[in-house]
Amino acid sequence: MAKFYGVGTGPGASDLLTIRGKEVIERVDCLYTPEPKKGGKSLALQIVTPYVRERTIIKQRYFPMVKDWDEKQKAWNEIAKEIINDVKSGLDVAFITLGDPMVYSTYSYLLERIADHVETETIPGISSFSQISNHLQIPLVIDEESYAVLPATAEETILQMALEQLSTVVLMKVSIALPKVLKILTRLDLLEQTILVSDSSMESEKIVIGLSELNAEDDLSYFSTMIIYKNRTLKG
């Protein structure tokens, strides 16, 4: 029986996929991936390329990154329909998504349109912040500590509450809300407790420990994540 798989590719390095994820990529007949803005291969596709067989059909599809909800829904409906048809015609299909499929992924919207029609299975992936903390070898949490994961675009009261109450805070999508984030971190005197990482585990990886030299106007990579470690001494 043909099946639809969602596979988390992890943060960027091909060997940070799970073994289960790799085996699905090797097995499927058809691989869907978001189409990058500037043409060429999507980052998710680059990550899994070592595991893709020559005969696998690659379908890069356009997901509009716009505020217009109708436009987005229209695209998701069309892609979901195409995937359902592929699976019903007997093809095993995978959709690949950066990081983990259950954390801020467009995959969620595809899945809810597909799950009632064909069999589905979702395979976890390493999130960027997990790889960052492991690479730097600075624990996210020990003992009774807690951490939160928030989009930098969350309400300011929520960001402030998390930063005040929890030991460690992960901020995703910081490139699109940098001025707000810097304002709050400055107010709470947490700039020097913050690590900024772009393109984690990729060749272009950049790590900044302590943000005192960062400006609100700076242009960050879309794949930028901050970890605010309130309980750790960070080495500059």
Next chain:
Amino acid sequence: MAKFYGVGTGPGASDLLTIRGKEVIERVDCLYTPEPKKGGKSLALQIVTPYVRERTIIKQRYFPMVKDWDEKQKAWNEIAKEIINDVKSGLDVAFITLGDPMVYSTYSYLLERIADHVETETIPGISSFSQISNHLQIPLVIDEESYAVLPATAEETILQMALEQLSTVVLMKVSIALPKVLKILTRLDLLEQTILVSDSSMESEKIVIGLSELNAEDDLSYFSTMIIYKNRTLKG
């Protein structure tokens, strides 16, 4: 140059290791793992067994799970010293730890005792709650949502704050603080928004959706995790 590796084994299934983690296990000369209470193989060791070569030296070591800080430190100091000696004698050594090494792992205490003496590298793993959300195909977070990960043993004010303010809350180590957790979830009317999973991705896995039939006296597996999904409709 010999090296010390920390490897996250993921939640329980052998194929949920990362490819990088598997390759380290295959390569090292010596594998350290916590010794289980009742003898036999530790769970972490069972998970990686398919990747361990016959000639690899296995060292199961006892980590006291007690409140006495001195007793714990003494054990960590001794095991760290043994590992440093092994690496300095030219052996590649790995320590395996359930889930992710940077999330509530005793590995953190070993690492801080070892990192100044020999080269170290830490490889991430899938956390139990990540596998749970992927297996159930219920997103942890979408759009502007936020989630927090807390030990059930955290202060009640922190637990309440997270449950009131954030979309999704993950509670670890629930078996040792079940009465407190049930009291708070009842007070906030969140029992039916909660999923309880024991032994995620293992053969003994148990999933309970909605907690109205759970009692404070119930005996849960040590590896039990709750996810409180405030924004999802859970199917019972």
